[in-house]
Amino acid sequence: MAINLTINGAAHNVDVDPDTPLLWVLRDEIGLTGTKYGCGIARCGSCTVHVDGQPAKACQLKAASLVGKQVTTIEGLSKDGNHPVQVAWKEIGVPQCGYCQSGQIMSAAALLARSRNPSENEIEQAMADNLCRCGTYLRIKAGIRRAAQIGA
Amino acid sequence: MNAINLSRRFFIQSSLAASGGLMLGFHMPMAQAAVTDAKPWKSAVTGVEVNAWLVLDPDGSVTIRIPHTEMGQGGMTSVALMIAEELDVEWSKVKAVFADPNRHLRNDKEYKVMSTHGSQLVALQHPHLMQAGASARERLKEAAAQAWGVTRDKVEAKQGVLKSGAKSAPYAEFAAAAAKVTLDKEPAIKDPSQWWLLGTGTQRLDIPNKVDGSAQYAIDTRLPGMVYAAVKASPVPWGKLKSFNFDAIKDRPGVIAVVDLRAVEGKRGQPDLQDAVAVVATSWYKARTALDMLPVEWDFGEAAKVSSKSMSENAKKVLGEKGILTKDDPKALEVIAASKKVVTADYERPFETHLRMEPINATVHVQDNRVDVWSPTQDQSAAILLVADQLGVDPKNVYAHPMFLGGGFGGNGGGGTGVTRQAAEISKRLKRPVKVLWSREEDVAQDKQRPMSAARLSASIGDKGLPEAIFTRALWYTQDKQNQIGPATADYGIRNMPYNIPLRHHERHNLDTHIPSSTHRGPGANQTGFITEVFADEMALAGGWNPLDWRIEMTKDKADWQHVFKTLKEKANYRTDLPKGEGMGIAAVECHGTIAAACATVSVTRRGVLRVEKIVIVADCGHVINPHAAKEQMEGAACYELGHAWVGGLDIRDGRIVNTNMDTYNILRMDQMPEIEAHFALSGGKKWGGMGEPAGPPVPPAVANAIFAATGKRIRTTPFRQYDLSWA
Known part of the structure; x- marks a missing residue:
């Protein structure tokens, strides 16, 4: 299923099952590998991203639930590592x-x-x-x- | 694609294996790499190679090739520092790339050692690493001397510039000539008194890439045409795969294949394949989801009857049986038997798992004429040999691509072990590049664990309140009774305790288990240091001694231990008169040639809530090349071991590990982390000890001893969380 996501301000159209966790969309579909897999059960925090400015565990966010939201990953936190x-x-x-x-x-x-x-x-x-x-x-x-x- | 942030300091080489610096950061690495130059590293980065470690660029930059693994311990920076010290170049001009493991093997171990383990990088390998820098410097001087018609001793090499009288030139100008120079003899490396860079405290080279997501780990490897595999081995290690039903999942989205992997009959070592099934799909999430739905039947055999409880009961029984003697002073047992005052105690510690934050993985691409490997291993050259062995190919045609490691802790030796074989095998069968990633649950269930240990100790206390004879009997559970895992045997840390006890009798048992076992940060010392040092506390108190003064008294003839204990006394303000509910505890353990002593301060509420307030650590590793990184390792190792001792412990039931993720296997959290104060008491001279591991082992016994001081409750097993620490 085609899903439109906004990640680090850019539009991405990905073809995944709507239940696919954002973590795997970022890493395996889009190639933003800065967000890491650690536990897959929201216990380690290695996959923390921002959704509309709030911290969230990407391993628990279903891709389809993010349509219309702003997702920020480590790659998008600042332009040149100066946050x-x-x-x-x-x-x-x-x-x-x-x-x-x-x-x-x-x-x-x-x-x-x-x-x-x-x-x-x-x-x-x-x-x-x-x-x-x-x-x-x-x-x-x-x-x-x-x-x-x-x-x- | 994600733009990769290229830091000036950390040179990311995006062209093939070209120059021996392999790299991070690529997205399209070996795709173009069908090009197989006989010596691919010779087509230099930019600049001229002076020797295997060093490339000098006319722009003044110096590229240092790092043969070792960077797994958080700062190895990349340590190697660069040691070479830059001797070469004498501006630190700001230094770049680091990983060295080429294939080159290392082709050229008869050109980098001498690639394996990164045992806290050895600085302690044992500084002579040859510093030599690489010193030899290059002298060759540059000789080349300049010849060109300028002077003798070498008239040429000065400093901060990247060669000078003699009015003549001067940047190093790079003579790099090509230097590479051809033969010296009568190689220069000696510097005495620490001559250091200008080492010992000053340097920020690590890998930091900029680790704050913006650009640092790449093996798990981040992405190749054109790559497929993903999720794997399940027998939940009871070494169980046999009976059957699976591919039909049940073959129509699921993205599923490409199921691959059955089989243990080789009679081979059951750490790096060997276990029976397992792999589901291969177009993404890892699809592979994992399908694998969870795949019906699989196993034959677990007798091992399914084993549990932590049964192993513990067996340990208690075996502690009553005579073991292998490792030291036997005649009369030790007689003296204890005849003594009026004897202290006896049993101790036990469970299996622990490495739990590197990067779950275990490997990517392999098997092609007709070459094989490429990306493995989070502590020894990239071993990954080549492992894959060559699995595929039956010539190691010369296997290329390993070093990446950062998301932790190692002694668990990623031997080429990354079984997972690397799995990836090689699957890629061979499917004729595609494949990334095998173990889920966190698989990573814990199939890890090579730190062995469960137990011991019984007994000592007679003489007239001065000091022990006159000691008996120890230790055991540990290792797969196939491996006698030796690195320096760790069942009683390492016990039989070599530093205390001058006149009569000593030491025994050990190696018990067999099906649970795979391996080295684990501070091997041996990590389990037995707790046992020895809690018992030391018990002996001291039984004799009416202050535990810190007891240790100073018991090591009177050992200058380094005296220095460490006296420094601890000065820094820690150790007290035994704190009000109930507060306590301080002491412990000291030697590991990898380094003595580390700790003083822990704890508070325990009446209801039994423990808080570890502060740990002061004093270490003697002989020399410190980078105090910044050394202190970082002391904090890290302390946190690591406190986690195991306080909240850790693997739980085995029905032959399998049941706490396989971070909801049930706990590590220390930020709010449990004590303040850490790190000091050195260096003996210098010829002593060079490791610093990546030794600060951990004394922490659990220091905290256990502090808990006793605070509550009167004696802790002899871990994790501490099992104990009711409430007091009235």
Whole structure:
């Protein structure tokens, strides 16, 4: 079935089963591989994207439900990697293996969009569903605090 | 297609295997690569190759080829730093590309070692990596000396510029001549006192690509005409595939084929194929959906009777039986038997799984004259050999394309193992490029797990409150009783405990299991460090000692341990007089040549809610080439091990792992992550220890000992979450 999606501001016409999760549409149909598969059950957060500005797990979003909505992936977060979260991430050196970081960055960017200077608690709550096996949590927190300064 | 953000620092080479730097980022990689130059890497990147590691470009940039895996440990940056240190070039001019594993094998292991494991990259391989830089530098100087009519000692090589008197030239000018220079003898590598770059703290080269989605992992491989496979092996490892009914799914959308994969009779090692079925489709989602609907029958055999409970019961029984002696001081047992004060305890830890964030996968394209492989392996050259073995082809015609790894943790050795064989086999049969991706559930169920361990320890406490004799009997469950997994044997970490106990008797058992087993970040030390160090706490307290002072007393003749413990004492402000509900705990473990000691601070509410507040870690790895990355590894390893000890643990029932996804197998979350303070107590000199793993093992026992200090509850098994920690 042909479905029209708007991803990073561009129109994409994809021919998939309407139940296909956005994650696999992005990765296998469109070729936007920055959004990662980690668990497939919305527990790890590696596939976090924005739908109309809100963070969402792409592994749980059915393609057909996204018609008429704005989907933003890590590739579309900024033009040249200069979103305050990305700048802070580079400054501090947050990623290790980097696999979960697209999701971490998307969750962090969404948090800062709704709360300019989040408290420790707000950060932990907003990031609770983003797992990192390398253990970069302390640097993620520091990155969010730094991004809040840059963005202010 | 997605535009790939090319960072200046991380050179992404998009042309074939051309120059030995293989790459990320391509979308159309080997499609054009039917071109098989005998030495494809010779058609250089841009610039001139001085040696296998180094290419100098007239624009001043230096391309360093990285033979190792970048799996988050910073290996790419470490290799580049070590070579740049000796070469003496501006760090901002350094670019990194992955080296060509095919070249490595064709040229008799030209890069010496590609395997990235055992925290060895810096510790054991710095001599040959630094040599590559030093030898290139001296050849550049010699080439310039000859051209300028002076002797080599009159030429200075600094920051990319050769100079002698009034003459000067950029390195690149003499790169071609340098490549032809023969030296009487190779220069010695620098003493750490001469370092200008190493030890200063450098940001990693791979970061820019890891914040914008452009970093590519094996799972991101996309090839023209590629199909996708979802695989299911027997849920009870090594079960036999009896039958499946393809008719039930063959009309589903996108389904192309079902491929049955069979274990080779008599072969049951880590990298071998298990019986499995693969559904191949036009997208992975379609393959996976169809696979879930495919009726499959298995013969599980006797293994289906095994559970965590039965293995634990068996372990308790075996701990009563004599094992293999690894150290036997006559009289140790007699002294314990005659002692008035004996401490005895049993410990146990469950299987744990690697749970790399990138689920295991492999892409293989088998063609008539060449095979291409994309595997998330810690040893790209092993991937070539594995695929060559599976297909019965000459390894010279197999090309592996290194990608970033979404974690490794010791689980991706041996060429990526079984999944790589699966991809080779399916591509061969379908004559198309295929990406095999294991679902997360399959990734956990079929991983090569960290072995379950148990031990009984007993010590007699003498007049000064110090142990005079110790007895230990350890066991672990490994597939086919593998005696050795890396440095890890059942009692590694126990028999080599650093404490000066006069009489020691150590035994071990290797028990057989059908659960595949493998190395796992900090092998041996990760399980037994907990056992040894909780028991150390028990011995110290039984003798009336402060556990930190006890450790200092018990390592009196070992300067490095003394330095580590005394530094910890200075930094951690260890106290034993905190109010109930708060506690501090100490532990120290040696792993991969590095001593790491930890002091954990915890709080436990009356209702038993645990919070790990802070962990101070002191490490002696001899030398640190990049403090920034070393501290990052200390934080990461601590988080990794705390996760296993607090919330982890695989659960086996009916022969199979039942907690196969992140809703049931837990790792540490951000809100559970303690503050980490990392320090070094370096002994320097000839000591070079690893840093990717050693900070993990002391963390679980330090936390368990802190919980005891806070609540009086002694923890001897993991995960901690099983315990009722409430107190009145």
